[in-house]
Amino acid sequence: MGYYHFFVLGSLGLLTFIVVIWAVNLKKTIGIMRGMIISMFYGMNVGLTAGVLLGVTYQGDLFLSTIFSITIGVLAGSLCGLCFGMLSVLEGFMAGLMGGMMGAMVGEMIRVDQSISLIQIFLLLSFSTLFVIPILKTPKGSKVKSKKWILKPLTLATFTFLTVMGSNSIAERFEGQKELPSKTIESAHNKGQTIVLETADMKYSRNKIIVEKDKLVTLTLKNLDNIEHDIEIRTSSFNMITQSKHNHGESKGLIHLHALPENTETLSFTITEAGIYEFYCTIPGHKEVGMIGQFIVS
Template sequence: MSIYILSVLSVSTAIVFISTFFCKPVKEKMSHMVFVMAYSMCFGMAIGFYLGLIFQKDLLLATVASMWVSGLVGLLIGLKIHLHSMMEGFFSGLMAGMMGAMLSAMLSVNQAHFLIMISVLLTVGFGFLCSLHFLSNSFVNFIEKYFYLFLISCCITLFVVYVTFPASFLKAEDSLAKSTSKYSSHLNDEKQKKSGPNFKDEILVNWDININNNEYQSSQQELRKNVKVTLSLTNFDSIEHDIEISPFIFEPFNERIKTIASHQHGNNIEKQEHSILHLHTEPESTNKLTFVPKVSGTYQYYCTIPGHKELGMIGIIRISN
């Protein structure tokens, strides 16, 4: 994935940079500046999204690296044209790289992967347009004669990049989270149907939830009423997360863990005891809670950190009789 993206961006930038050596000075410098700005912004967004995922645990490093790489590319593109084009390309790339890296930190892997593909396609497309524009004065007759051939070549290149673009990103990160869940115990009482006030003391079910790239990855889809459950919340991200189910009637087993968290992310609201299951975890850590579900049904769990629920940190758990 990394080699593919860097290769496409490098080849596209090299073609645009070489074409600037054939660019003749014109009275209207604004047209050159617009093309330099457009390419610098496309490249900056692409490299920003990419480095934002590569260094997702260090937002400062991702932002600084994206700004300087894209700024340098914009500077080089405008180098042979004019001083104003150099400044336009440098600061356009700087701004686009910063926005791409910061936005990437707010997205899931799949969302960022989609934006990387779009920005890479835009970079390649504008690369063709920039090259034609910079070469138009020196090779005007040649370009006019073979203009449609250049246009078809651009479309074919975009199609090839789209078709061959990798379907996944950061597989190592995803496999790490999935491999961790393999060591958790799964529901082993699906064929057993027992009831009674003491049944919860006889069987313990593990419900493991891994948090990776602002996403819940749960090992359980269904639990049983009156069966003791140990919820293990593992946070692989570099920011804090939590899980809350409300309303949810249960009996807690850990006296030190309360149903209402000591920290509040929203408005302080008085809630009924044991009607809200809430578990918080710090970055790159694990926290556990043992409880017994008392009412069957389908429940939604979510992260109460502001903005995380809106980003898709939501899951469904079913409690059967």
């Protein structure tokens, strides 16, 4: 996991701490029924946020992402409900469980770039709990004595929006800068781009590769393990320049490069359409343990 993941999970942890402290101080004012609403609302949104994040991170292992997502959602909902009584705990528990499960399934089925928008939406909904609590604690039939009250929710809304949207963007850029030296390609603007992808201990040496459209790409798969590995990129928008004897995917609308144990294979090609493509090892069981990444064509 990168800085973006830690930012989202850290934000949920900090938000849970704030919500629980606030709920403890207001439990006598809010009451059981309103406490159940808060617990359900918060547990569901936290579960969905964590579910989409972990589902897309651990694509190929739905069981693992579901367990982690359910755990986070259940903890958030239950801790919030604990302040209001057992009924609120049960409400938060089930809402967190449901949100974590649904979020993990969504994350499993979408691309990484699509998941970022969903995570931002669900994270914003989680932060909106800070608005729900003061609304529910307001006594029924109370009158507004001054219009200055609107400054508080507006200030809180602005701060929340900037924190969620702005910090996400900063985290993504920072993550990209940290990954660029070690996990992306080596560029040579005049002679094309050379990518050396190593496999060791059932892992690729990088999980994000960035190339330019219509530019020559030389891909080298260096297998350091004592078992065979390969890389497959599913796209029909490419022109093969030179290929290895182990490349057998051109006729199937994909780029495929296979390397025997402790061997190196190379092929050259150009991709003619920009987009984000998935690459992974097709050997049974290898994709499931994490041999997967993104091939980004700009």
